[in-house]
Amino acid sequence: MASFSTNEFKSGLKVLVDGDPCSITENEFVKPGKGQAFNRVKFRNLKTGRVMERTFRSGDSLEAADVLEVPLQYLYYDGEHYHFMNEQTFEQYVADEKSVSDAKNWLKEQDVCNITLWNGQPLMVTPPNFVNLTVTQTDPGVRGDTASGASKPATMETGAVIKVPLFIDEGEVLKIDTRTGEYVSRVKE
Amino acid sequence: MGSEASWRPATTLEVLKMRAAMTAAARRFFNERGVMEVDTPVLGAATASDLHIASLRTHVSVDGPKAFYLQTSPESAMKRLLAAGSGPVFQFARAFRDGEAGPMHNPEFLLLEWYRPGFDLGALMDEVAALVARLLGSEIPVERMSYRQAFVTYAGIDPFAASLETIAELCRRSGFREALEDRSAGLDLLLTRHVQPALSPGCVFVYHFPADQAALARIRPGDPPLAERFELFLDGVELANGYQELNDAREQRSRIDADRARRRERGLPEVPADTRLLEALAHGLPDCAGVALGFDRLVALNAGIEDIRRVMPFPIDRA
Numbered sequence: 001m002a003s004f005s006t007n008e009f010k011s012g013l014k015v016l017v018d019g020d021p022c023s024i025t026e027n028e029f030v031k032p033g034k035g036q037a038f039n040r041v042k043f044r045n046l047k048t049g050r051v052m053e054r055t056f057r058s059g060d061s062l063e064a065a066d067v068l069e070v071p072l073q074y075l076y077y078d079g080e081h082y083h084f085m086n087e088q089t090f091e092q093y094v095a096d097e098k099s100v101s102d103a104k105n106w107l108k109e110q111d112v113c114n115i116t117l118w119n120g121q122p123l124m125v126t127p128p129n130f131v132n133l134t135v136t137q138t139d140p141g142v143r144g145d146t147a148s149g150a151s152k153p154a155t156m157e158t159g160a161v162i163k164v165p166l167f168i169d170e171g172e173v174l175k176i177d178t179r180t181g182e183y184v185s186r187v188k189e
Numbered sequence: 190m191g192s193e194a195s196w197r198p199a200t201t202l203e204v205l206k207m208r209a210a211m212t213a214a215a216r217r218f219f220n221e222r223g224v225m226e227v228d229t230p231v232l233g234a235a236t237a238s239d240l241h242i243a244s245l246r247t248h249v250s251v252d253g254p255k256a257f258y259l260q261t262s263p264e265s266a267m268k269r270l271l272a273a274g275s276g277p278v279f280q281f282a283r284a285f286r287d288g289e290a291g292p293m294h295n296p297e298f299l300l301l302e303w304y305r306p307g308f309d310l311g312a313l314m315d316e317v318a319a320l321v322a323r324l325l326g327s328e329i330p331v332e333r334m335s336y337r338q339a340f341v342t343y344a345g346i347d348p349f350a351a352s353l354e355t356i357a358e359l360c361r362r363s364g365f366r367e368a369l370e371d372r373s374a375g376l377d378l379l380l381t382r383h384v385q386p387a388l389s390p391g392c393v394f395v396y397h398f399p400a401d402q403a404a405l406a407r408i409r410p411g412d413p414p415l416a417e418r419f420e421l422f423l424d425g426v427e428l429a430n431g432y433q434e435l436n437d438a439r440e441q442r443s444r445i446d447a448d449r450a451r452r453r454e455r456g457l458p459e460v461p462a463d464t465r466l467l468e469a470l471a472h473g474l475p476d477c478a479g480v481a482l483g484f485d486r487l488v489a490l491n492a493g494i495e496d497i498r499r500v501m502p503f504p505i506d507r508a
Contacts, residue, residue: 029290029291029293032380032381032420034402034430035374035402036370036378037241038365038378040364055365055378055382059288
């Protein structure tokens with residue numbers, strides 16, 4: 001497996017730290033004029049999402065993590081695992097609850113998600129920034145109260161509950177920003 | 190530095206003007222004090238033997254190709270001038286160190302270096318503080334603190350008494366998980382990690398370094414022996430490094446030999462011993478104190494810019 005020296009470290013580089021795949025977020029060169037040079041490096045652990053800091057002697061190296069991001073189509077949930085498919089090769093991937101995490105709120109069959117693979121296994125699932133989902137349940141709103149910005153909860157087909165304007169009815173399709181979990185607009189089918 | 194065209198300077202015109210004004214003010218400062226400006230070559234047949242300084246090597250065709258080094262500081266050449274009887278000298282010198290790049294480092298940078306025959310470390314610290322105040326155009330608080338006191342106060346250990354295990358444990362807690370090569374590497378890490386960020390604003394001179402960090406400074410015998418060396422930190426940024434200059438040729442020779450042996454052990458590039466410097470010391474270097482100040486850093490601090498590459502017209506990525 002390839003490795004990277006501290007002078008190749010840059011934001012976004014994927015390396016192994018204590019056996020875990022990590023993405024470098026910051027790399028600072030620190031050196032007293034006459035002294036040992038160090039690199040102070042911040043990482044995001046791609047398994048846990050935690051950010052940590054380590055210091056290395058400049059010139060030391062870390063093993064590259066075999067991490068890549070691929071667009072995969074979401075197929076279905078079997079009650080335990082989430083199934084995805086590469087639309088070019090038809091190769092299928094199985095992701096567990098942990099790697100899907102909060103993305104499960106926005107997974108709609110046939111939508112294409114970005115999946116981070118580590119050694120070929122799904123590590124993290126990132127839904128599209130915007131998804132269109134159907135409202136399965138919401139209480140009737142009060143007509144004519146569209147300007148006040150008042151909202152009510154609505155349950156979407158994926159089970160996610162979001163705040164929507166009062167004029168939204170069941171069966172409507174809504175555009176949702178998955179990064180914030182917020183309602184964007186109604187979608188005219 | 191974004192998508193800006195890379196032919197353009199990395200500085201603003203305002204910063205360039207500040208830089209020019211500071212250069213002119215430094216020249217006036219030394220002129221008033223009878224310190225002569227010199228300019229010594231960037232190319233040298235020898236170079237620094239320090240383990241932690243990487244020299245750039247090139248070839249020049251004189252009587253066939255011959256190896257030369259881009260100087261990592263003008264120290265050797267200026268000491269040869271002093272030995273030849275120059276009296277006090279200063280220089281704006283281009284210096285080169287391979288592999289050093291970051292907000293506080295560029296592989297090519299500008300040193301303001303000067304030597305004062307007859308000065309001791311204290312007199313030189315006073316002069317450095319006076320120059321810095323002049324170039325910044327304002328009075329700044331000045332503090333002096335021994336290396337030991339700085340570590341006791343800010344890192345919670347006595348750097349001379351602490352065991353290697355204690356130092357290694359502190360480094361480990363600071364996120365360093367490799368084996369320490371030596372004591373001074375551990376202390377370097379703790380200095381940058383715990384001491385530097387905690388120093389008071391303004392000028393703080395840290396003096397009396399461990400003997401194994403003496404570089405080209407004299408060592409005062411004692412228990413522990415102390416390097417007659419200081420470093421100036423301005424607002425926590427390492428700005429200048431000064432020595433009571435070693436002028437014992439034999440001691441200098443043994444330090445260079447020791448560096449060269451450790452370079453071989455660690456697989457670092459070999460460098461030739463600086464025999465001309467050794468001959469000059471043998472001839473007689475007057476008792477003097479000398480200091481090198483990172484001029485780009487001082488300009489950056491004055492301009493309130495946190496990256497020296499934005500006070501250089503063309504840093505390495507635009508060179």
